[in-house]
Amino acid sequence: MADVVFKIDPKKHMADQEVPGHNRWHPDIPAVVTVKPGDEVRVECKEWTDGQIGNNDSANDVRDADLSVCHMLSGPIAVQGAEPGDVLVVDILNIGPMPGTETEWGYTGIFARNNGGCFLTEYFPDAYKAVWKFSGVYASSRHIPDVRFEGISHPGLIGTAPSKELLAKWNAREAELIATNPDRVPPLAYPPYPQTALLGTLKQGDYQRVAAEGARTVPPREHGGNCDIKNLSRGSRIYFPVYVKGGNLSLGDLHFSQGDGEITFCGAIEMGGWVDLRLDVIKHGVSKYKLVNPIFRPGHLNPQYSNFLVFEGISVDDQGKQHYLDTTLAYKNACMNCIAYLKECGYTGEQAYLLLGAAPVEGRVSGVVDIPNACCTVYLPAEIFERTIEPFSTSVSKKSQAAAAK
């Protein structure tokens, strides 16, 4: 077992851990440990909300969750010799939930329109929740019947620390966007929010300044961050740009499983747990590989399905209005078409929506040049269902007479 370089007591809040983590991005948050290139380490992580959501049958906790404390990150981890312009090579060696009956569960939440919102918030404005039980590699939920699948576990959030300049760029461009519609519900973006900033082991003197500057963790950015890419799973190798000495990698928001898009906002199956990493450095890799965002190589262990039902969507909205190559809208429609189908199979809309966020569903950008319609597709693996959900043709072969020729 790799050495635990970041330790979590699941019963305590992140702020109360022996070495606390952080929930903002800032170059001045001190590394909690420095490792050598080639080292393999274990990092334990809290669930992204710091334990606000319970294993119960009410979604009130999702409805009332304080999102300003999210995401709880473990780290930063510095790597010896890593300097700006280098590439930090991170192997996801393994990942799992915190062992124990009280921790081996997760949840998927539909966040309400007035508290975070979600991808289909206009159709699903209220908070809902499904609790998932983990049975080894399998997940199943008492809230969504007849479904069982092998998780494609991954850290939803993993990234290197930004430089001062990069951080300033983030805050500026996001502030500019917010300013276009500051009262929007849900908001266009989240500005720094010092009130609930948690800044690891940062000492008191700098705290106010860093809390006021620290970027929120919700969006993915150049450094990786909250990409929510389900394929960053076991066996993957990720190449991150380094912006500060040591690289200062942090991670959290572990998902037992997720569908492409993570469409219910916390659409993945959220969990606390651990990740085993191997860390390495490629000197001057950023210019060598023209790295703007991370690149990665998926492992060979991702769940493999061969029997899909696929739903298409185009960029016309539900008022019949035509939008121009709007891939987001096309993906929304593909999801809504899938949900409509699943409702015919006996699921409620909320169950179907939660399922699309949590199961290993693939979302594809199929066509983006055929003006004015983008075309997206959602791949639903039929094998995650314990019953048949597929349509069949009406012309059935006459079988009674069939026999091998003798």
Added chain:
Amino acid sequence: MADVVFKIDPKKHMADQEVPGHNRWHPDIPAVVTVKPGDEVRVECKEWTDGQIGNNDSANDVRDADLSVCHMLSGPIAVQGAEPGDVLVVDILNIGPMPGTETEWGYTGIFARNNGGCFLTEYFPDAYKAVWKFSGVYASSRHIPDVRFEGISHPGLIGTAPSKELLAKWNAREAELIATNPDRVPPLAYPPYPQTALLGTLKQGDYQRVAAEGARTVPPREHGGNCDIKNLSRGSRIYFPVYVKGGNLSLGDLHFSQGDGEITFCGAIEMGGWVDLRLDVIKHGVSKYKLVNPIFRPGHLNPQYSNFLVFEGISVDDQGKQHYLDTTLAYKNACMNCIAYLKECGYTGEQAYLLLGAAPVEGRVSGVVDIPNACCTVYLPAEIFERTIEPFSTSVSKKSQAAAAK
């Protein structure tokens, strides 16, 4: 071999075929043949531009192509008993280029900004072309070295005829969009254009009216149409909504291969060829399956790769401006990041761009809820290259001493 229900002489224009096809969508274009449920038929197709592009080393033909004649469609094919509200079940039994040394090639084109444009038109404003040679299931190009891959052939365009009402809706919503910026280059959408309309076997009396109303074939719509979904390949089964008696299926725009998004506009490897189909009907299927757009089940023969290099993109534009969950922009950036990487591997930007459009590249909607950034990913299969394109870590194991323990 299935009966040929639509025949093409590749040396003749579509208008001059014994039974001509069409290049507009309209319920009044007469079916050229009626088949029975369960029938298997072969449909021959012209290349989408009706032969404007040549097997040569100049992209002038792409630059000067008349897009108003596109796409050349074979059909409509009516199925006995199909009525509005039914589902037309179409199996893609097989597909291939027209046999013969003069026809077994294809091309990928970057369309110039002022003639169609393309997904990355701001970075690639000029016309370029790569010609591909087909060697059985493989494609390779004298214009892009060291690449060879098995095609995932499919009809880029396949759909049922719209009803009068649906057609009116299409024209209205697209006209409304065009009106927001009628002089844009490239345009926001293409309105009906009677001058170059080809309407199959429609008789003279109705021709003017139908030509004036007929919807252009560029965008995908509710009926399927120009979806450019690379996975509608051999062995797939598609479920189409039926809007008119007989269903009236038409198809064309055959692709030897394509990457998700078909990003260079004719990003696929375009070819003339044939498709074998099986046609069937599910009565009242539209309401039974809540069909808005087609749904489909992919076959089991799609090229299978396990060694990918994946590039991420987020919705910040190249001026550094933040956009709100703009999946189209995120996909653009993922593509640009991949192209930058391939340039480091010795390709020109145009070669890399053409390759992304043509090879079996996967485009994923990875995250669409982490405001304000959407996150898209492009999966480049390393095995399509005949040389190594992957980065390697700096810490190489010392091998000289290794031996099995005795």
Added chain:
Amino acid sequence: MADVVFKIDPKKHMADQEVPGHNRWHPDIPAVVTVKPGDEVRVECKEWTDGQIGNNDSANDVRDADLSVCHMLSGPIAVQGAEPGDVLVVDILNIGPMPGTETEWGYTGIFARNNGGCFLTEYFPDAYKAVWKFSGVYASSRHIPDVRFEGISHPGLIGTAPSKELLAKWNAREAELIATNPDRVPPLAYPPYPQTALLGTLKQGDYQRVAAEGARTVPPREHGGNCDIKNLSRGSRIYFPVYVKGGNLSLGDLHFSQGDGEITFCGAIEMGGWVDLRLDVIKHGVSKYKLVNPIFRPGHLNPQYSNFLVFEGISVDDQGKQHYLDTTLAYKNACMNCIAYLKECGYTGEQAYLLLGAAPVEGRVSGVVDIPNACCTVYLPAEIFERTIEPFSTSVSKKSQAAAAK
């Protein structure tokens, strides 16, 4: 389309083709064509029995087939510059049945114990047959209901010509085996049989000698030959040892599909058809790669399934007698266990047996060291069935109350 270097008129016998093929291996059979390294060519092939089996509902033709004329091979094809010790690199670019309604079918036969026999001949001593219809990439049979699958087409037989020395070695070792039980039914091996030898374009003077020496085509040998490896399908690259000047490649015994082992003897779906090849040479490759038998790289287009039912078998015979690490027996038992299961699903034993030979079933050597039992496994893809064939547990979840938490 590649140039046709070996042409077949399907209505004529192999001996009556313009350029006849051959049904024996011998270095003195003249090459019918010489191609250059890098050339792509089409080779047309007769079905392996030269047309003895009909598209009908009686297996009498299988029962009475003259196996001494098998297999009908197209070739030899010489490659310029190939010399003994070189490696002949053969790409299987594509493959298909002869086009036309009279030729687009195939069959699977259980050969009777007293005419060829088969893998499970003690359980299935009589001749049976299933005729398969080809619908593009799909096969289905009026003799085996509820089954439809995408074929993994390949040449069952492909190999280079043996040298004089290698041929002598083959004949000697097989004669020695036959001598241990010369009257066995079915025989242990087939000796040369000049009566029905067909020797291509060989001139009269040498005919008697070569016919008397020519090796039968039934077994696979060092040169490849009748390997019946289902994965030598579209997109594969094979490396053959060269034993004579030019390499002299011949092929035939085309299969639309096959299960591992080809267990009913002509267990594959036999067809006449065509193969597109690319030919190349690696000088001195045999010693460089220590080639004894061919090696190959499969393509990326093989049918992909993810839902298997797997049957185990061990090396104890049906009299209860223990055999020592007998993998052949273990595989027999795995097949018999699968057949027994399929009989419970409503198939006759013969239907199940024919299906195992024809469908893309995988046969694995799972354990071969656990004395005294070898363990083999047969992987049956559930998705080839158009109905459910899987067992389900008795403990079904109670679903009626399930709902997402609100």
Added chain:
Amino acid sequence: MADVVFKIDPKKHMADQEVPGHNRWHPDIPAVVTVKPGDEVRVECKEWTDGQIGNNDSANDVRDADLSVCHMLSGPIAVQGAEPGDVLVVDILNIGPMPGTETEWGYTGIFARNNGGCFLTEYFPDAYKAVWKFSGVYASSRHIPDVRFEGISHPGLIGTAPSKELLAKWNAREAELIATNPDRVPPLAYPPYPQTALLGTLKQGDYQRVAAEGARTVPPREHGGNCDIKNLSRGSRIYFPVYVKGGNLSLGDLHFSQGDGEITFCGAIEMGGWVDLRLDVIKHGVSKYKLVNPIFRPGHLNPQYSNFLVFEGISVDDQGKQHYLDTTLAYKNACMNCIAYLKECGYTGEQAYLLLGAAPVEGRVSGVVDIPNACCTVYLPAEIFERTIEPFSTSVSKKSQAAAAK
């Protein structure tokens, strides 16, 4: 985490555990726990030799290992309500090594001819060993350079307890085989051997009798047992015949990874560890599914490779003698051909042999009807190597001039 129903202290011998396991099969070995249908449980297991092999650079421990104590099994576990004729449904929910730096390693051993032997013992008569380090899902070895792969972990040995009658049959048939050559080295099979029998919690009175009757654990048999099927990995569901009340499932011989055939005898990567299981019962399932040996459904998480180099072998021995459809010999030759190739790549024969036993290599029964030669194939995934091992053609495309057409 599932309840631990069988607990192991890795530092103690199996006999000294709080509840000891067993190393023989016998119906009278008492169940250590009874669970309910649907229960999920964790079973901890010792490494198969009970700790005789060390993490060091000498193979003397393999050479001198006492095989009569193998395999150390955890169990039996009884399931309420299971009775003879029922089917025990076992889900492999997850599996892993015992956590901790002292336990997260494994080894592959070539057993010497005079102590167990192995599949290729005539070529590799001496003991060798490779120690593997586990890095999350990856294994690598200081004894085999440039190799790293994701393990396909599984219990090599898992089975239900035999009835008295079945046990008698086993002992009788194996004794009969041994009697044909009782002095063979290595032996044909292992008879009961009371001296080192470990019988769980069996009380003293019956011990002598049961020790004298208890079947050795080496071979797989009707009940499953030591099948060494690498695909019984995470997510698999296995259907076992029940022969005694409760079923009495036992398991052990955990493998971090294995190649088909487990050819070096302990060819897998052997480890101690834990397995999470779900247990269920199908009443009267044996007759319903005609179960003779277990059947199973693999999970969706097996390592997926698409780039294989495949080696063929036929049933001619290295003296040139022809054998009749000897699949075991054909598989041996395929393995030897692969080893010869890997030696050209710089590995020693022993390293290559150890690698074939340990890596996720596929072994296929390709042809078993083409008398007299069986044909087997070994699929080596190229992606487990950190360098290129593939041959390339001599005709390289001229690249310098290539450019996209403009």
